[in-house]
Amino acid sequence: MAVQSWEKYLEKNKPASAPPVGEPKKRKSVVREWGDAILFAVVAATLIRWATFEAYTIPTPSMEHSLLVGDYLFVSKLHYGPRTPQTPLQVPLTHQTIWGTSLKSYSDLIQLPSYRLPGFSEVKNNDVVVFNVPFEAEHPADLRTNYIKRCIAIAGDVLEIKQGQVFVNGKQAATYPEMQSSYFLQVPQPNDDLADAFKRFGVWEQSSPDGMPFQMQTAQYGLGYEVHMTRAAYDYFKQQPYIKGIIDLKTPVGQPERQQVFPNNPDSPYSQPLAAPPFPTWNKDNYGPLQIPKEGQTVQLTPQNSPIYQKIILRYEHNEGMSVDASGQILQNGQPLKSYTFKQNYYFMMGDNRHNSLDSRFWGFVPEDHIVGKAVLIWMSVDPTASFAQKIRWNRLFDLVN
Numbered sequence: 001m002a003v004q005s006w007e008k009y010l011e012k013n014k015p016a017s018a019p020p021v022g023e024p025k026k027r028k029s030v031v032r033e034w035g036d037a038i039l040f041a042v043v044a045a046t047l048i049r050w051a052t053f054e055a056y057t058i059p060t061p062s063m064e065h066s067l068l069v070g071d072y073l074f075v076s077k078l079h080y081g082p083r084t085p086q087t088p089l090q091v092p093l094t095h096q097t098i099w100g101t102s103l104k105s106y107s108d109l110i111q112l113p114s115y116r117l118p119g120f121s122e123v124k125n126n127d128v129v130v131f132n133v134p135f136e137a138e139h140p141a142d143l144r145t146n147y148i149k150r151c152i153a154i155a156g157d158v159l160e161i162k163q164g165q166v167f168v169n170g171k172q173a174a175t176y177p178e179m180q181s182s183y184f185l186q187v188p189q190p191n192d193d194l195a196d197a198f199k200r201f202g203v204w205e206q207s208s209p210d211g212m213p214f215q216m217q218t219a220q221y222g223l224g225y226e227v228h229m230t231r232a233a234y235d236y237f238k239q240q241p242y243i244k245g246i247i248d249l250k251t252p253v254g255q256p257e258r259q260q261v262f263p264n265n266p267d268s269p270y271s272q273p274l275a276a277p278p279f280p281t282w283n284k285d286n287y288g289p290l291q292i293p294k295e296g297q298t299v300q301l302t303p304q305n306s307p308i309y310q311k312i313i314l315r316y317e318h319n320e321g322m323s324v325d326a327s328g329q330i331l332q333n334g335q336p337l338k339s340y341t342f343k344q345n346y347y348f349m350m351g352d353n354r355h356n357s358l359d360s361r362f363w364g365f366v367p368e369d370h371i372v373g374k375a376v377l378i379w380m381s382v383d384p385t386a387s388f389a390q391k392i393r394w395n396r397l398f399d400l401v402n
Contacts, residue, residue: 011032035151047094051082051117054132054373061206062351062358063148065178067126067229069206073148075130079374081119086112086142086212096143108140114369123347126174127151127181128375128401132318135269135363136395141370148375149359150352153292155368160288161361164250164354176402178230182355185237186224186244188216194242201233205386211385221247223311249355251283261287262364266307269363274328278304284354284361292348293365298341303328306366309340316367319344322331344368375401 028036058071067073087106091098094105123129129151132144139145148175153159157168164181166173187194195212198204204211205227213225229237237243251257261284262268264277282288291314294301301309306328311329314322321333330337346365351357360366381396 042092057306062353064353066352070382070384071378073375075373076376077373079120080118084115086114087140089143123151130372131366132370134370149349151347151352153348155292155294157292159290159348164285180228180230180353182228182249184221184226184247203227203229250285253286254281257283259362263307266310293342293344293346306330
């Protein structure tokens with residue numbers, strides 16, 4: 001009886017059975033793990049590229065010798081503040097096309113207003129700036145081609161160029177040792193010393209396979225070379241016995257040019273030069289005075305000055321019902337617009353290679369919402385004309401951009 005009672009007691013008081021252990025969690029497949037890692041990397045890279053720094057390369061000589069073809073730069077978005085995306089429907093980490101193809105990488109079905117987050121500073125005179133070139137009407141503003149130039153004048157400044165020298169608000173602007181201008185070297189008899197000097201001073205021709213400038217025969221100056229070079233190179237060649245003379249190729253005061261400057265060609269490259277240009281004596285070396293538009297500033301509009309503000313009012317500031325009549329007067333809903341108040345700041349950009357730069361002298365102002373960032377550091381530099389062993393310009397690595 002005692003045993004039987006004990007058995008009943010145990011049966012009655014046996015501990016509750018432990019809950020069943022769940023099935024072990026399924027481990028992610030290798031494909032899933034790689035997919036998650038790639039997704040994270042793309043999101044992180046996109047955010048870094050948008051908000052902090054982005055890498056760019058220099059494809060043209062318009063900033064030489066301050067920046068060289070083959071320089072790779074870091075451009076800071078933090079200095080002026082990153083812009084919120086205007087074109088959200090875009091393949092990540094692309095610009096206008098998908099890598100290695102001509103396929104468009106974005107859809108412009110959705111266009112959002114663009115805002116700028118706070119930055120460390122504002123654009124200053126002589127900053128080297130990356131921006132979306134404003135004249136490319138075929139792309140949304142944030143996906144237009146990136147240009148890099150020096151900001152010569154900021155909003156509110158009065159710019160003037162006299163015989164190639166820039167003046168801002170009546171004062172001579174800063175010059176840099178690496179700035180270049182165009183000259184014709186009269187060389188009756190080329191020699192090896194000339195070729196060596198070209199290499200030493202970085203005088204080269206981008207369209208030449210080896211970078212060597214092309215020899216030419218001209219009716220005006222005779223046999224020689226048309227080159228872009230620094231003042232130091234000019235001083236050196238001036239002393240060489242094989243140089244007969246050096247002709248400065250600045251455009252004289254009052255001489256019109258084949259490529260009309262802004263605003264005589266008000267919507268370059270989509271417009272033709274005006275038959276009666278408002279500033280017929282302006283050229284790339286003798287320009288202005290011209291005031292750079294500033295946010296909140298109001299200007300009175302006339303047929304003569306409307307070419308200056310035409311792109312701003314009709315395109316950059318997204319106004320409705322704007323047009324231009326045959327006389328050049330800007331109209332709003334068919335009525336003459338007598339005055340206009342600017343909605344944002346504008347800037348005037350020029351290349352340091354003053355005679356080999358397509359810049360604000362030819363297509364006008366850069367709107368503030370087109371500013372991408374400030375060039376701060378050269379992290380790599382590759383010489384496109386050098387041999388394999390000398391391809392890297394080691395002396396330029398990790399140089400700050402000035």
